Amino acid sequence: MQQIIEPDHQSNQTHREPVDKPMHRTQINRSLARGVLVASMMLSPALLMSTAGGCKAIRERRAQRAAEREQQRQADAEARALPNANEQVSSSQQSWLERQPIAKSQEVEPEAQEPTRVTETDSGMRIVDERSNPVDVPEPEITVADVNQPTARPKSREEASYAQAVQLHSSGDLRSALRELERAIAYNPQFTLAYLESGDIYMEMAQYEQAERQYSLAVRNEPRNYMAQYRHAQVLHKLNRLEESNRAYLRALSIRPSSFDANLGISTVLLEMGRAEQALPYAQRAVKSEPPSGRARMHLGNIYAALDRHEDAVVEYQQGAEMMDAPTAGLLLNMAESLNQLQRYAEMVGALDQLVRIEPSALAYERLGSGLFRLKRYDDALAAFSSSTELDSDYYPAYNGIAVCELNQYLWSSKSDGGARERAVEAMRQSLRIDSKQPRIVELLRRYKDASGSEQ
Structure with a gap:
């Protein structure tokens, strides 16, 4: 049996009374709560005093740390306000320095501090670059060319001689350049560049036999060297060794099939050999390779003219003239001949009138006289033929032109103009003295050498 001591409200005396039945759980919990409340009331003043003391200490420590941070912030601000050694000191900063004890005790020149570079990453990490002057000296830019550039190696003896020869060649000292090239070849007989440079110098000196020998040696060293084959073909063409030149051009084209120079070169050789049909595809390939080339257009026109395709020839000549700074004499002369074949005399x-203005010649004046004669401008034609003989007294076609003009004048006068007949006879005799193998002129001379009965 449990007993609970309760105060006696009437007599203020405590006594025990027996409990006849057990206490309910709710009553037990209420009794315990009353006991805890009484105990807390007795202890709460001490606890409150202890808690108050602890909070005060915490506040004091926090205030102390805040004061320390403020002092550090002010010190940092003052440090930033110090003048830089590389900057001019203001009057306020100077007065502040004078008030400092360390400034009064000793005058020490401030040392130049190397600037540092601080980089903050995305994650908040601070990276300090302590290299000397990292801001003012930019990092050198690295390019692909710098990476791919091979390491320079010292020149060999033959390369040094070759470089010296090239320099001498460019300065015009050809003999000294050839001596340096001979030295380079002596160092290395397989040095193809030296043979090519020697050949170029001999070509410049118009010593084609020597040039051919150098180019042939370059071809022997490197049969698959395009420039060696092409240069060899060129010099063989100069030497009029057309068949060998043709084969050399073919070897060059086997290395570079689309080469403009090789296609144009072999086409020119084949045309000179009388193989216009074979020359045509190479000429067309050259024009396709470089459409703006007036030289290639003119050559293609020459091939069309050789094939009696004068309409096509005139088109190429006209396009070539437009692409050139100024049309050449050869282009104008060939175009005039194709126009003559097409009977486009005007x-x-x-x-031809343009041709005699830029480059007068006996041939140009003779062809001009022929065109004027067909336009029935006989006096102008006779003047053009006479100009031709003045430029070249041995150019017999011009004398034939004079004879024809004078004979027509004689016939139009009903054979009464004896002076015209005599001038025609003299012109025909002069022509035959230059070239006697002219059957038509011989026949005309036989017919008109004697005066007629109607002459005055």
Whole structure:
């Protein structure tokens, strides 16, 4: 049996009474709660005093740390306000320095501090670059060319001699350049560049036999060297060894099939050999390779003219003339001949008139006289033929032109103009003295050498 001591409210005396039945759980919990409340009331003043003391200490420590941070912030601000050694000191900063004890006791020049570079990453990490002057000296930019550039190696003896020869060649000292090239070849007989440079110098000196020997040696060293084959073909063409030149051009084209120079070169050789049909595809390939080339257009026109395709020839000549700074004499002369074949005499005379202005010649004046004669401008034609003989007294076609003009004048006068007949006879005799193998002129001379009965 449990007993609970309860106060006696009437007599204020405590006594025990027996409990006849057990206490309910709720009553037990209430009794315990009353006991805890009484105990807390007795202890709460001490606890409150202890807690108050602890909070005060915490506040004091926090205030102390805040004061320390403020002092550090002010010190940092003052340090930043110090003048830099590389900057001019203001009057306020100077007065502040004078008030400092360390400034009064000793005058020490401030040392230049090397600047540092601080980089903060995305994650908040601070990276300090302590290299000397990292800001003012930019990092050198690395390019692909720097990475791919091979390491320079010292020149060999033959390369040094070759470089010296090239320099001498460019300065015009050809003999000294050839001596340096001979030295380079002596060092290395397989040095193809030296043979090519020697050949170029001999070509410049118009010593084609020597040039051919150098180029042939370059071809022997490197049969698959395009420049060696091409240069060899060129010099063989100069030597009029056309068949060998043709084969050399073919070897060059086997290395570079689309080469403009090789296609144009072999086409020129084949045309000179009388193989216009074979020359045509190479000429067309050269034009396709470099459409703006007036030289290639002119050559293609020459091939069309050789094949009696004068309409196509005139088109190429006209396009070539437009692409050149100024049309060449050969282009104008060939175009005039194709126009003559097409009986376009007015255009023919226009081309030849331009030709005699830029490059007068006996041939140009003779062809101009022929065009003027066909336009029935006989006096102008006779003047053009006479100009031709003045430029070249041995150019017999011009004498034939004079004879024809004078004979027509004689016939139009009903054979009464004896002076015209005599001038025609003299011109025909002069022509035959230059070239006697002219059957038509011989026949005309036989017919008109004697005076007629109607002459005055």
